[in-house]
Structure formats: C-alpha cells, structure tokens
Amino acid sequence: MRLNTALNQALQEQAVKDRLARLGIEPVGGTPQQFAGMAEADRAKWKKIITERKLTAD
Secondary structure, three states, rough: HHHHHHHHHHHHHHHHHHHHHHHHOOOOOOHHHHHHHHHHHHHHHHHHHEEEHHOOOO
C-alpha cells in the first residue's frame, strides 16, 4: 500500500506528468486491485494473440 500511495502521489506532480507525456505515456494511477485487473486483462489479450499466431520465444 505504501508503494501504491507513493506512486499515486508522484503521478499528481506536474513534472512527472510532463515527463511521462513526452514519453507518450498517460498515467492513470489507481488501486492495487485495479492494477491487478488491468494486468490480468493484458495477459489474457496477449495470450490469445500469441496462441492464435503460434508465436514462440525461439
């Protein structure tokens, strides 16, 4: 929780927002549970793509 709180606070700082914007990143922040949900959705999306295209790490 401490890390999540610190991250969310940093994402409110204008210098951090500006730097991330220059990198093409849109910060959203949130709770650990929201992050876990987003990570799971991304994992499922990429698993489907990898499976459909028969991609390997070779």
